[in-house]
Amino acid sequence: xxxxxxxxxxxxxxxxxxxxxxxxxxxxxxxxxxxxxxxxxxxxxxxxxxxxxxxxxxxxxxxxxxxxxxxxxxxxxxxxxxxxxxxxxxxxxxxxxxxxxxxxxxxxxxxxxxxxxxxxxxxxxxxxxxxxxxxxxxxxxxxxxxxxxxxxxxxxxxxxxxxxxxxxxxxxxxxxxxxxxxxxxxxxxxxxxxxxxxxxxxxxxxxxxxxxxxxxxxxxxxxxxxxxxxxxxxxxxxxxxxxxxxxxxxxxxxxxxxxxx
Amino acid sequence: xxxxxxxxxxxxxxxxxxxxxxxxxxxxxxxxxxxxxxxxxxxxxxxxxxxxxxxxxxxxxxxxxxxxxxxxxxxxxxxxxxxxxxxxxxxxxxxxxxxxxxxxxxxxxxxxxxxxxxxxxxxxxxxxxxxxxxxxxxxxxxxxxxxxxxxxxxxxxxxxxxxxxxxxxxxxxxxxxxxxxxxxxxxxxxxxxxxxxxxxxxxxxxxxxxxxxxxxxxxxxxxxxxxxxxxxxxxxxxxxxxxxxxxxxxxxxxxxxxxxxxxxxxxxxxxxxxxxxxxxxxxxxxxxxxxxxxxxxxxxxxxxxxxxxxxxxxxxxxxxxxxxxxxxxxxxxxxxxxxxxxxxxxxxxxxxxxxxxxxxxxxxxxxxxxxxxxxxxxxxxxxxxxxxxxxxxxxxxxxxxxxxxxxxxxxxxxxxxxxxxxxxxxxxxxxxxxxxxxxxxxxxxxxxxxxxxxxxxxxxxxxxxxxxxxxxxxxxxxxxxxxxxxxxxxxxxxxxxxxxxx
Numbered sequence: 229x230x231x232x233x234x235x236x237x238x239x240x241x242x243x244x245x246x247x248x249x250x251x252x253x254x255x256x257x258x259x260x261x262x263x264x265x266x267x268x269x270x271x272x273x274x275x276x277x278x279x280x281x282x283x284x285x286x287x288x289x290x291x292x293x294x295x296x297x298x299x300x301x302x303x304x305x306x307x308x309x310x311x312x313x314x315x316x317x318x319x320x321x322x323x324x325x326x327x328x329x330x331x332x333x334x335x336x337x338x339x340x341x342x343x344x345x346x347x348x349x350x351x352x353x354x355x356x357x358x359x360x361x362x363x364x365x366x367x368x369x370x371x372x373x374x375x376x377x378x379x380x381x382x383x384x385x386x387x388x389x390x391x392x393x394x395x396x397x398x399x400x401x402x403x404x405x406x407x408x409x410x411x412x413x414x415x416x417x418x419x420x421x422x423x424x425x426x427x428x429x430x431x432x433x434x435x436x437x438x439x440x441x442x443x444x445x446x447x448x449x450x451x452x453x454x455x456x457x458x459x460x461x462x463x464x465x466x467x468x469x470x471x472x473x474x475x476x477x478x479x480x481x482x483x484x485x486x487x488x489x
Numbered sequence: 490x491x492x493x494x495x496x497x498x499x500x501x502x503x504x505x506x507x508x509x510x511x512x513x514x515x516x517x518x519x520x521x522x523x524x525x526x527x528x529x530x531x532x533x534x535x536x537x538x539x540x541x542x543x544x545x546x547x548x549x550x551x552x553x554x555x556x557x558x559x560x561x562x563x564x565x566x567x568x569x570x571x572x573x574x575x576x577x578x579x580x581x582x583x584x585x586x587x588x589x590x591x592x593x594x595x596x597x598x599x600x601x602x603x604x605x606x607x608x609x610x611x612x613x614x615x616x617x618x619x620x621x622x623x624x625x626x627x628x629x630x631x632x633x634x635x636x637x638x639x640x641x642x643x644x645x646x647x648x649x650x651x652x653x654x655x656x657x658x659x660x661x662x663x664x665x666x667x668x669x670x671x672x673x674x675x676x677x678x679x680x681x682x683x684x685x686x687x688x689x690x691x692x693x694x695x696x697x698x699x700x701x702x703x704x705x706x707x708x709x710x711x712x713x714x715x716x717x718x719x720x721x722x723x724x725x726x727x728x729x730x731x732x733x734x735x736x737x738x739x740x741x742x743x744x745x746x747x748x749x750x751x752x753x754x755x756x757x758x759x760x761x762x763x764x765x766x767x768x769x770x771x772x773x774x775x776x777x778x779x780x781x782x783x784x785x786x787x788x789x790x791x792x793x794x795x796x797x798x799x800x801x802x803x804x805x806x807x808x809x810x811x812x813x814x815x816x817x818x819x820x821x822x823x824x825x826x827x828x829x830x831x832x833x834x835x836x837x838x839x840x841x842x843x844x845x846x847x848x849x850x851x852x853x854x855x856x857x858x859x860x861x862x863x864x865x866x867x868x869x870x871x872x873x874x875x876x877x878x879x880x881x882x883x884x885x886x887x888x889x890x891x892x893x894x895x896x897x898x899x900x901x902x903x904x905x906x907x908x909x910x911x912x913x914x915x916x917x918x919x920x921x922x923x924x925x926x927x928x929x930x931x932x933x934x935x936x937x938x939x940x941x942x943x944x945x946x947x948x949x950x951x952x953x954x955x956x957x958x959x960x961x962x963x964x965x966x967x968x969x970x971x972x973x974x975x976x977x978x979x980x981x982x983x984x985x986x987x988x989x990x991x
Contacts, residue, residue, distance in 0.1 A: 278605065280601065280604060280605055301607050301608070301609045302607070303607075304604070304605060304606060304607035305606070305607030306607075309602075309605040309606060311598065311601070311602050311605065312598070313598065315598055315599060315601070315602030315605075316602075317599060317602070317603075317616075317617060317621075318599075318621070319620045319621055319696070321696075328606055328608075328616070329606050329607060332606075332607060332608060332612060378606070
């Protein structure tokens with residue numbers, strides 16, 4: 229369970245607020261998507277949850293604990309984090325990357341080994357084949373699979389994802405997203421994900437928080453947002469996938485013209 | 490030639506060992522200072538400016554000046570310590586700069602990932618920043634390694650032992666074998682150390698523990714080779730230190746003193762090619778036992794006299810001065826003089842009727858005069874030029890080794906030389922007399938520091954040399970080295986033979 233109460237952040241002493249007065253509630257086991265254009269404050273909001281950024285004001289609790297009163301290092305080890313473009317360490321093998329957090333927690337060697345195998349299995353990368361590879365020897369999709377495995381390594385019940393599928397090609401993205409969603413449900417992870425992709429948000433989220441210019445525009449289920457947009461901005465946002473779908477259908481229905489092929 | 494090589498090899502354990510220990514100690518401490526400093530500076534941009542600025546300034550101080558400055562700064566300490574500190578300072582910049590660049594160059598998304606996963610600052614440093622910056626840091630270490638191994642040759646003027654002893658004694662005695670010998674070993678050592686660091690680079694690149702071990706073993710072997718001589722010496726009685734300056738006669742006298750002491754049962758540590766100012770410092774601070782200097786030299790450079798006196802007065806006043814101001818005892822005159830003189834080719838001097846410096850000044854024709862690098866900057870030259878109102882067509886400073894060839898081929902007509910130089914007679918040169926007694930006498934004297942003079946057997950052993958080294962003997966010995974390219978050891982044996990004959 230993640231709760232944000234009236235959280236604000238300014239980087240320049242109050243001249244401009246990147247996040248202003250945001251309150252959110254993510255129930256245990258649910259997935260919230262922070263949705264908005266670039267610079268809307270969604271990534272800042274995400275990073276305040278594990279204290280990569282400290283809020284200027286407001287209160288954040290994770291599983292009932294005020295993050296301000298928790299040691300940031302300890303807090304982060306209990307929260308899985310998946311980075312944009314994987315964030316794998318290039319000098320470590322797949323196995324070493326996955327084992328980073330358990331190693332920080334001083335797990336014994338045997339347990340580390342079996343955990344790495346278990347996790348590689350979970351993200352559908354055969355351990356014998358991939359364990360010793362370096363990140364640069366993997367495709368983008370494989371790298372992000374390892375990124376997921378690394379985030380899950382210490383068995384967190386909270387996951388933060390910063391545009392995790394952003395750098396992938398559409399086919400890989402859909403496949404990986406589907407796998408992640410089923411994994412998430414199976415493990416009952418309380419999840420916050422940042423994206424600017426409308427369709428991704430609608431397909432993934434239990435709850436969507438639409439942000440614009442540091443403010444929270446609307447918080448609701450995908451269905452609520454589609455049927456009752458709170459303002460013009462959300463309405464325009466929700467209309468765009470529908471328009472795209474119509475355009476695609478029109479394209480498919482149009483007769484072939486000579487020279488197109 | 491083979492005997493020459495034998496004597497060169499004889500000193501290899503000392504010189505190579507000194508070189509290795511000096512370079513490795515400087516690099517080791519340089520690493521221990523510059524990597525933490527670089528890490529700290531990479532986190533604080535303000536600090537990094539100051540730190541890089543300071544290291545940059547240190548790098549621009551000429552190496553020799555930095556080395557020489559260390560001696561007075563350390564209260565007259567000579568040998569390993571001043572050279573070590575100067576070299577350490579030199580090794581810092583390349584490692585420091587590369588540490589800062591390496592850490593700053595790491596993709597910010599990776600350090601954020603490290604923090605996001607729950608690493609604290611130290612864990613991030615050890616597991617992410619240093620490993621990722623390692624290639625850049627190692628290339629800085631390679632630069633520093635080659636720099637330090639090369640620069641360690643300059644430890645000689647402050648009394649440090651290194652392969653530079655071969656190079657500089659070879660240069661000042663026109664002994665090309667010795668110079669090349671030193672250069673080759675320095676180059677080999679530099680290449681070896683460079684390749685060992687390169688091995689570390691490969692180890693990091695290929696993530697190979699085995700390569701890293703190989704490099705570590707390599708360094709350990711080099712260190713062990715370097716330690717052989719000092720360890721062997723650590724179990725013997727502390728040696729007596731014989732200092733000498735960087736010219737032929739002094740190298741020979743160093744061997745003569747060494748033999749005299751060794752035959753009296755002393756262990757001897759020769760510190761050759763030391764700067765004279767540094768020798769005086771070391772004498773005063775009791776860091777050496779004995780050396781040879783010249784009355785006129787002390788008269789001019791230490792006592793700052795404004796004109797010359799006769800030999801007896803000069804000697805007596807010099808001895809008193811050294812005793813009172815330096816606590817240094819003069820054991821006596823060796824028996825020869827090494828004076829600054831002016832000389833011309835005998836045939837020309839005879840034809841023109843020039844016997845004295847005054848004749849030279851009176852002569853209508855203007856000549857070209859040549860001297861070594863320091864003579865024309867010394868007060869003696871000012872005195873001569875003023876008192877005789879000398880004027881020349883041109884004044885040339887050249888390497889002492891080239892002066893005799895220049896006058897032989899008539900590129901210059903007058904030279905400044907040293908009276909004990911065997912090449913004066915060998916080249917049929919006429920020494921111009923000094924009727925106005927402008928130039929002071931330069932009797933060679935044996936000087937003992939307090940600790941040297943407090944040791945009666947040592948004093949006895951050296952006293953055997955007093956009054957025995959006649960001008961002809963010294964000139965002969967110098968000639969053997971300068972012209973016949975024999976080693977100072979061989980020349981020194983001839984002096985001993987002459988001593989025994991009496």
